[in-house]
Amino acid sequence: MQLVDRIEKRRFIGRELLLWLWFESEVLDGTLPTASQGELGLWIEREVLLSNGKELTRVKGAAPALGRDAKEALLAGKLPERASFKVSMGEREASFTLKAETLALSSLRLPTVLDDGDEPAPGELGAGPPRRGRARRSTVEEDEDRARDAAALAFQERMALTREIEAMLEALYADFLRLRLDSHWEALVVPAMRTWASGGRIDAERYLRARRAATHRARRR
């Protein structure tokens, strides 16, 4: 299989990732275990968009994925095209929309961001080292320098937080792939997702034990 085919003909795997995240976040009450990052809080909020070819189902609301509309769309053969997630890592929370087929993030609201407009006072975080030999420089130039330093610092913080979110998603994706590219997907995950989508009861503890054992075995291979 050519690289382009492995990319283009298997984009549906991204939709299955979203489906699995949705399923696990509901069944495990919003706390997902990961092999590399420990436990993470994750659930769908605001919107989930499902599709199957040209047919679209958009479900909006505080907890759009919990309702029957979204589950009925799954049972009609649709899969998530994009979904808005809330994520909590320790005491921090972020939200974003994840597009299934490109794994691209939009509307990413980061937990904490330094103010990118105010000037830091000398000695404060972001103020930079004391400057020398600039007595003759105009205030405008100094203001520009300070604004540039503050913007650079704010950017660095935003990128650090962005990479944390990306690392979290990559950890979840790694666990998903361990299931998806193994027999556990058809044997364990798909039957459980069908029961869940149909409104049946899932024994979360039992599922979690089986899932942990499956990902552990897949990791060792």
Place this chain on the structure above:
Amino acid sequence: MSATKGSLTYARFFVRGDAPEVQPERALRAVRLHAFRPLVPDEDAKESVGWCRFGEAFDLEPEHDDVFVDEFVNLGLRIDRWAIPGALLRARLREREVELLAQKGRERLTRVEKKELKEQVSRSLRHELPPRTRAVDVSWAPASGVVRLFTQAAGPAAALGELFKRTFKVELVAEAPYTLAARLGMSAAREAAWAAAEPTTLAEEAR
């Protein structure tokens, strides 16, 4: 479109092959060489693409400290395009056509004359109207090979690939489920499972 304000919307790209070593002075010269050049009304180009300063669409001479921030190479991707409103173009064309027909003492123009007239009118309107300017922040982390383009629109993504290749001589691959899976590590067994994967459905009739 901004990486520094508000919520973030972006697409990730990865440098194909080994991560190149970025030598700041050389990289900055390459950026300057491929800096944005404004469109000229009398020239044929309908679009111009080039680098500008990160976050500053109209600063076309980014300095070292603008570009190299921490481990990032930050740039602005500026795309200008002539965008003449169709209604205005049609109205001007009608006016000029009437004038031309009167001058020539004819009732209609040939297809070639119409084409030339459209080109003339478009060109004269380009002198009156500014091009549509779009600037998108781009942040490249050479060590990890990841390039973040702060939009998900297809046009800037294609323009970025071209400009990146011309500037840094590297090819970008857009993120997709497979590219991320490959970076996370795919054994031969997993590659085979990937190639054989069929879409999952929860549809009741499929059971």
